[in-house]
Amino acid sequence: MVTRHYEETPHHGLTDDAYIEILVALDAEPERLAPLLESLHPADIADLIERLPREHREAVITSTPPEHLSEVISHLEDGVKEHVVQFLNPEQVATALTELESDDAADLAQMIEDMSEDEDADAEDFLTDPQQKHLLEFEEDTAGALMQQEVLAALPTDTVTQFLEYMRANGDSLSANPGSIFVVNRQRRLLGTISMGRIVKAPLKAKLEDVMRRDPLTVLPEAPTDQVVRIFEKYDIHNLAVVNKRNQLLGRVTIDDVLDTVMDDHAYRQSAAAGVDSDEDLFAPVLTTARTRLPWLIINLFTAIAAASVISLFEDSIAKLTTLAVLMPIIASSGGNATTQTQTVIIRGLATGHITKQNAWALFRKEFASGNLNGIIIAILLAIGVLVIFGNPMLSGVILMATVANHAIAAFGGWITPLVLKRFNYDPAISTGVITTTFTDVGGFFVFLGLATLLLL
Template sequence: MSVSVPSNPDGTRFDDLHQILQQGGMRRAARMLNALQPAEIAHLLESLPPKERELAWNLVEAEYDGEVLTYLHDDVREHLIQLMDTGELVAAVGSLDTDDLADIFQDLPVAITQEVVNSLDQQRRDRLEKALSFPEDSAGGLMNTDTVTVRPEMTLDVVMRYLRRLKDGLPDITDNLIVVNRKGNYLGVLYLTDLVTHDPEDSVAEAMTLDIQAIPATWSAREVATRFEQHDLVTAPVIDEDGGLLGRITVDDVMDVIREEAEHQFMGQAGLSETEDMFAPVLLSARRRALWLGVNLLTAFLAAWVIGRFEATIQQVVALAVLMPVVASMGGIAGTQTLTLAIRGIAVGQLSIKNARWLLWKEMAVAGINSVIWALVVALIARLWFHDTNIALVIGAAISINLLAAAFSGAMLPLLLERFGIDPALAGGVILTTVTDVVGFLSFLGLATIFLL
């Protein structure tokens, strides 16, 4: 009996699975799960609370376990690995491609890793060792060592016969064959379209393409993603410092890099990790967030200390207490706009210390225009509200000062943090908020002390 898998959105599919599990329909749930692609199974597992997730994981057929694990975020994968016995785990990861195995190898229990290595043949063991020798976020860490290579002197007819013998052994996402010399150095690629459209008697050298530049194994994952985007690549060869072919990177791995980068940028703004499990245990989640809350508390006390220095001023002019949030909020929003633009520029490789001066000039000009416009608007509202021209002038000046300070901080802060090895996406928001709060309160209350008392 076959099960019709819903083709509706993931939310409805999740609701269906959730309801089936609650009703105890294990067989139906198993058929529904195993009719999906591994990436879809992983997505559904991450959408389930812990108890239902464990039930669903036990329903996934063993042949899919390894691939599903590669699509899960670190926290969820680590939890599900703990539920598997040694034999299941070795069988699940042993069938994975080398690059996927390398990705999850370090998440495996220490007692299991040696058994996994022992279960591999010598060729796969060497490939795994090579993949693990590179940092995870480098081209070498992304690459798959399963490649099909040909020599330039071979005829296309010989290549075709060679591929027929490979049959199912041809690696997934193969759009070209990599051309190397006798020493294994990269020369170019032979696209499959050129292979089937050229004369069979032509040599590989006559049909190959020389335009595809190989990617050094030391490149960062971000640089690799940029190369794929700019050149519309499906696969790309990876070489060592001597030009020797090491492997290739496929577009599916690059898509993972782009997704992880986007999640990192988004989650980092709240001080969270992109790998955090939405349904992680309460104490674990609380411990992870406590540190960032503590940092934020320190910055909040700094802003409060600035306000406290002007306590006498606030007591005499109560209107200042009403208007203080306006100054801080305007600066925070303006700074966040510039900060987001700068972080994105760094992420896509468009912003560096060399062109930061032009971004700073542009953002200061934008802030200057906006500061004039909104200072007049806020001053007019304050004048109509409190019937006091001096208060209106003070808050207008404070708005201008804070918007300019926010633009300067938002443009320079990401570059400064990156220079010190601090992730701008993670720390930039908290520091910027502190700067705009302190500058806003200091300028507003300081001007009020000078001109209103």
């Protein structure tokens, strides 16, 4: 007889056929749902729930095989998780909290606290493990919040053989992805790390201290996640030790959590830049969606009103020459596009850490020069167009000058705005656009209508 040492759920992905079969079962044959879900990987069940309109989710979560429930929950996006957790009974939540890895359990407990209408609800009460309670102390978007406490630690004087025997004896109780071995002294101070790839290649009699990578990379729990991500990207590591100020090992950040974080962060920044909640469930209720999006629309309304006020200064000029009203949006739009180009480069340079105090000025000179060069080209094209269509050389000259000036404003605004936001610890990826287009709208209208009033009327 062949002994299998491991067996897992297959992961074939949520194929279109499986998806449609489930939709049919949801509509017509609810009793077929449970067997269909059994053949899916937990990550695919999570995927399915995220795609489904809200009214179908309860049926799916209650038909999910109990042994997969906590893993399904860990794979859900926050907005959907909040919705689905409501369908679980307290025992199911308690089971999930004990089965999840420490970082996922702490996140779930925090979410339940936030959702609870009971003001006395406290995430700590949901967790039984005192170690996990400790994870609640770390602020969001820090290494501490990202780390898990499941680590494989060993003493420097252990031999490779001793370590391997320990692994074989305790394998079942260890994390499925043990990652690196952290070599610590009796005070739990971190001395070095050994990757699984290295321990497998090491001489059996060697001591861990002679095999380990000394002087390992570490972060403090309060390090921002951006910094953690950059360390993983830069040094191509798979595990990063989190230590306190006395260099004692607190936990580790794993590369799969970093990958998830990078994707979430990116979604967050894009959504926040448009005033949308990135955790928002695709099928959130209409009122919730509208309410979260309204504030950003109102802020932007004020910037449009600022631009309108500039135009109102020149109403007399527009009355005399209505062509000005026709050309206004072209000036504003070309400036807005140019400033978007410069700010995109600056925001990215700040994110990669390539822009420093020492090179910011050299970068301005380059951006200003290339922005103005394109400004002049666009201005000439517009001036020729205006001359041909309206036959008015002075108007053509005014649009030429205004376009050149607005591209200069665009380059300056696109450069300075993200730098200033970053300086004051605002995320430039989120708020730059609103500010820079206000510059180019207000500036563009003012220069164009002002020059027209001076020179044409």
